[in-house]
Amino acid sequence: FFLHPADRRERIVGDRGGHCQRSLRTMGCLVAKSSIGLELDLIEERIKSLVARKDEGALIELARCAQELRQALDNLVKRGASDVSNIRRIEQLADEILRSLEQRVTPDLIQRDDAARELAELRTVATALDAVRATKASTILEEAITKVNGALNAQDEAKARTPLMQIRQSLNRIVDGPSLAAHAAAVLDTAEAAHRQAPHSAKVADLLLKGLVELATKVMFFHAAWVVHPERVKAVRALATRLDELAERFVVVVEASWEPPLSPEVESLVQNYSAQLCTAAVGKTEAEIANRDCGAAFDHLQALQLVWPELRHRGDMALQVIGVLNGVRAVVVEDFMRATRAGDKAKAIEIASFAQRWQALRQGFEGLPPDPNGDLATFLKNGGKLSAFERHLDTLDAEFAKVAGADDGADGGRLTTIIQAFEAAVTIWASVFEKASQEQQNRLLGCCAALEAAAEAEAECCLAHSEAGERSGG
Numbered sequence: 393f394f395l396h397p398a399d400r401r402e403r404i405v406g407d408r409g410g411h412c413q414r415s416l417r418t419m420g421c422l423v424a425k426s427s428i429g430l431e432l433d434l435i436e437e438r439i440k441s442l443v444a445r446k447d448e449g450a451l452i453e454l455a456r457c458a459q460e461l462r463q464a465l466d467n468l469v470k471r472g473a474s475d476v477s478n479i480r481r482i483e484q485l486a487d488e489i490l491r492s493l494e495q496r497v498t499p500d501l502i503q504r505d506d507a508a509r510e511l512a513e514l515r516t517v518a519t520a521l522d523a524v525r526a527t528k529a530s531t532i533l534e535e536a537i538t539k540v541n542g543a544l545n546a547q548d549e550a551k552a553r554t555p556l557m558q559i560r561q562s563l564n565r566i567v568d569g570p571s572l573a574a575h576a577a578a579v580l581d582t583a584e585a586a587h588r589q590a591p592h593s594a595k596v597a598d599l600l601l602k603g604l605v606e607l608a609t610k611v612m613f614f615h616a617a618w619v620v621h622p623e624r625v626k627a628v629r630a631l632a633t634r635l636d637e638l639a640e641r642f643v644v645v646v647e648a649s650w651e652p653p654l655s656p657e658v659e660s661l662v663q664n665y666s667a668q669l670c671t672a673a674v675g676k677t678e679a680e681i682a683n684r685d686c687g688a689a690f691d692h693l694q695a696l697q698l699v700w701p702e703l704r705h706r707g708d709m710a711l712q713v714i715g716v717l718n719g720v721r722a723v724v725v726e727d728f729m730r731a732t733r734a735g736d737k738a739k740a741i742e743i744a745s746f747a748q749r750w751q752a753l754r755q756g757f758e759g760l761p762p763d764p765n766g767d768l769a770t771f772l773k774n775g776g777k778l779s780a781f782e783r784h785l786d787t788l789d790a791e792f793a794k795v796a797g798a799d800d801g802a803d804g805g806r807l808t809t810i811i812q813a814f815e816a817a818v819t820i821w822a823s824v825f826e827k828a829s830q831e832q833q834n835r836l837l838g839c840c841a842a843l844e845a846a847a848e849a850e851a852e853c854c855l856a857h858s859e860a861g862e863r864s865g866g
Contacts, residue, residue, distance in 0.1 A: 443492040458520035497536045548590030555586035569617020597645035608654045632658045666702040677716040704759035784817040788839040
């Protein structure tokens with residue numbers, strides 16, 4: 393009778409065994425507990441010492457107790473589940489552990505930075521208790537967590553009520569482009585403040601997201617007020633980036649996604665508008681070039697330059713802009729040469745002044761390759777000399793075409809004019825010879841040959857007169 397209780401039960405069988413057991417109990421000789429009962433005693437002592445503790449080590453031990461209770465219940469089930477008292481005791485011990493888990497779920501825990509980790513540990517223990525309870529411990533624990541979260545959210549939502557009202561007021565004030573610039577940032581500032589007041593409230597997060605959607609809609613609707621101004625475009629880009637960042641934080645609370653983000657929408661609108669403006673400006677500039685109105689063409693290019701930073705990476709747009717810039721330059725050069733040849737000094741000065749403005753405008757189109765013809769003002773300056781040189785050639789051609797002696801006057805006549813033209817041409821030849829065309833060089837050589845021929849003819853004529861005089865005198 394001093395055998396292990398389980399062995400003792402196995403050896404005393406049949407009616408006689410039952411009779412002996414009853415007799416021994418009556419005599420007080422069978423007082424030893426079963427092994428499971430002793431095991432439960434130890435688990436109970438450990439649970440009582442652990443439930444009052446709130447440290448992480450106690451939670452780990454409670455998890456082990458839950459696993460041991462589950463093992464004890466499995467053993468009882470294997471033996472037929474006839475030991476009702478110990479089964480009931482296991483449930484009671486599981487209730488004590490569950491109560492300890494529920495007591496750990498407090499507002500302080502929920503608001504801690506490591507709340508997710510500790511809640512996960514609590515859920516692990518509760519899941520282990522599910523196997524030894526009629527009602528799931530995990531469900532009861534979730535209800536406790538939900539209850540505490542609800543209370544916290546109610547407090548947070550009360551705090552966030554004022555910021556939410558302020559957001560609504562700011563949104564209502566946005567009715568056009570200027571009011572968008574004035575109140576959009578306030579909406580985001582207040583939304584961020586409201587989220588800080590209720591960081592875990594799905595209700596508040598949902599209301600904030602609706603406010604951001606409305607603000608994004610207004611940004612796109614009033615695009616005409618900002619898309620034409622580079623500084624405003626920059627501000628709206630920053631606004632869209634911040635709005636998207638806030639939205640990404642809010643959707644985590646409501647377990648959703650932020651689609652589509654505002655930033656790509658703003659970027660697409662800016663690019664499309666800039667391309668349309670470029671195409672229109674190029675078309676208008678081409679029309680003014682055909683009319684030889686460089687001033688009007690300049691104005692269209694100046695307007696295009698405002699959005700050029702958005703297009704500088706687009707090769708197709710760069711080619712269009714280079715084409716019209718070269719077209720304006722060609723008209724300027726032609727008009728300048730015409731004025732110079734005509735001796736219209738005032739017109740030439742006016743065109744040269746415009747050339748300086750045009751050069752500054754072209755340099756403002758960042759990203760374009762350098763003008764292969766060089767600086768326009770410098771080119772015109774050199775071109776003016778070349779035009780003057782060509783005018784001197786015209787004078788020489790005209791004088792050489794005259795009949796010798798046809799225009800002799802007080803100033804020395806034809807020969808004097810020729811010499812003056814040659815002297816003027818020589819003074820500027822050093823600065824224009826590299827730019828002079830082959831035709832101009834040939835004309836100069838022809839004038840030199842004509843001068844030599846004229847000089848020889850004049851010399852022969854003088855010699856003939858001298859000989860005739862000598863003969864008549866002799």
